[in-house]
Amino acid sequence: MTLINVEDARRAARRRLPRIFFDYLDGGAFGEETMAANRADFSRWTLRQRVLVDCARRDLSTDFLGRRHAVPFMLGPVGFLGLYAGHGEVQAAKAAHEAGTALCLSTFSIASIGELREKTTGPLDFQLYVLNDRGLSEEIIAQAQAAGVENLYLTVDTAITSVRERDVRNGFRSLTRVGPGLLAKLALHPRWCLDMSRAGTPRVGAIAHRPEFGTGLLEQASHLSRGIDKSLSWRDVEWLRARWPGRLVIKGLLDPEDARRAKAAGADAIVVSNHGGRQLDGTSSTIAALPAIVDALEGGTEILVDGGFRRGADIVKALALGASGVLLGRAYVYGLGAAGGAGVKRVIAHLTEEIDITLALMGLTSVAELKNVGREALRPL
Numbered sequence: 001m002t003l004i005n006v007e008d009a010r011r012a013a014r015r016r017l018p019r020i021f022f023d024y025l026d027g028g029a030f031g032e033e034t035m036a037a038n039r040a041d042f043s044r045w046t047l048r049q050r051v052l053v054d055c056a057r058r059d060l061s062t063d064f065l066g067r068r069h070a071v072p073f074m075l076g077p078v079g080f081l082g083l084y085a086g087h088g089e090v091q092a093a094k095a096a097h098e099a100g101t102a103l104c105l106s107t108f109s110i111a112s113i114g115e116l117r118e119k120t121t122g123p124l125d126f127q128l129y130v131l132n133d134r135g136l137s138e139e140i141i142a143q144a145q146a147a148g149v150e151n152l153y154l155t156v157d158t159a160i161t162s163v164r165e166r167d168v169r170n171g172f173r174s175l176t177r178v179g180p181g182l183l184a185k186l187a188l189h190p191r192w193c194l195d196m197s198r199a200g201t202p203r204v205g206a207i208a209h210r211p212e213f214g215t216g217l218l219e220q221a222s223h224l225s226r227g228i229d230k231s232l233s234w235r236d237v238e239w240l241r242a243r244w245p246g247r248l249v250i251k252g253l254l255d256p257e258d259a260r261r262a263k264a265a266g267a268d269a270i271v272v273s274n275h276g277g278r279q280l281d282g283t284s285s286t287i288a289a290l291p292a293i294v295d296a297l298e299g300g301t302e303i304l305v306d307g308g309f310r311r312g313a314d315i316v317k318a319l320a321l322g323a324s325g326v327l328l329g330r331a332y333v334y335g336l337g338a339a340g341g342a343g344v345k346r347v348i349a350h351l352t353e354e355i356d357i358t359l360a361l362m363g364l365t366s367v368a369e370l371k372n373v374g375r376e377a378l379r380p381l
């Protein structure tokens with residue numbers, strides 16, 4: 001398999017994974033317009049080419065979320081990595097750590113944060129969905145604290161789940177157990193089946209100790225989704241701020257006014273995100289929303305961004321527009337679905353190389369220099 005960019009990884013994942021899971025990963029909400037805009041809007045900006053600058057030595061490392069990262073991106077929270085490859089959470093975290101960066105584990109994960117901490121050595125963040133059952137939310141927060149997590153992400157754009165039409169068509173939305181029809185479809189992907197069977201029975205790690213959620217992964221996930229607090233509001237951010245002593249990251253903001261509110265509510269960082277176009281279809285791309293949010297916050301609160309990042313140049317544009325770092329979503333999961341941990345490593349390596357070459361051809365020697373030059377490194381189209 002030739003895998004020289006993220007799109008190659010996507011194609012390979014499509015072949016290896018059962019369609020129901022590939023579509024869940026690949027799809028967006030309703031007409032998928034926002035998902036497409038996340039990609040298309042990168043071309044609203046062009047990169048400034050500068051020449052005859054000594055770029056023999058280059059440095060991609062940069063600080064965000066209280067850590068030095070060897071590259072200006074990390075692996076963001078994506079649910080059920082363990083469905084794309086056996087022990088997917090552990091494999092992805094190891095690939096991130098090997099590259100000198102971090103992974104943020106989703107609440108909806110097969111590995112619990114404690115298990116991930118035991119099996120890996122690098123930096124780990126945790127993403128929380130606030131549940132109606134505040135006692136259980138506190139238990140999950142305690143798991144993150146016990147695992148030494150420093151950055152807790154509160155995802156705020158999913159209180160109501162949108163409709164992803166591919167999932168409706170595939171029957172994924174209502175799935176609570178694997179019936180004979182689905183089993184027959186899964187059997188068409190023997191490599192994936194073998195990988196899954198070796199990894200053992202999957203569970204939602206964070207709530208596996210709670211029998212009322214059921215036993216199988218699908219049943220647990222469906223109960224947990226129903227338990228997400230639909231009334232989530234700024235009051236809950238205050239509730240969480242009072243409970244979480246570490247860095248609080250609010251993920252899923254797209255509006256400057258909300259960004260200001262997040263800062264006032266004590267967020268240390270925000271993630272400009274539209275959930276990869278999986279929630280409010282018809283809203284703006286994240287790269288288009290980023291500059292106004294950077295201007296609104298005027299420093300003090302770190303700004304990360306995700307949504308549609310598939311090329312090194314995309315990451316360079318976001319950094320020039322004022323992001324401290326970028327979260328990868330589908331990009332690394334395509335790698336995981338294509339070839340497990342090795343696939344994630346390949347995606348990280350390709351993006352790293354693309355950023356390195358892009359910067360050098362722009363006459364920049366480091367991410368630090370890019371951040372200093374800022375918007376001057378770009379030209380609007």
Ligand SMILES: Cc1cc2nc3c(=O)[nH]c(=O)nc-3n(C[C@H](O)[C@H](O)[C@H](O)COP(=O)(O)O)c2cc1C
Pocket residue numbers: 024025026038076077078079106107108127155251273274275276277306307308309327328329330331
């Ligand atoms: C299959 C899938 C599952 C996701 N699960 C979560 C999740 O559990 N928590 C969360 O905060 N974001 C979740 N996200 C959103 C990602 O963190 C991120 O915002 C989005 O994928 C970025 O867009 P991109 O995939 O186009 O890069 C998920 C995204 C995908 C594609």
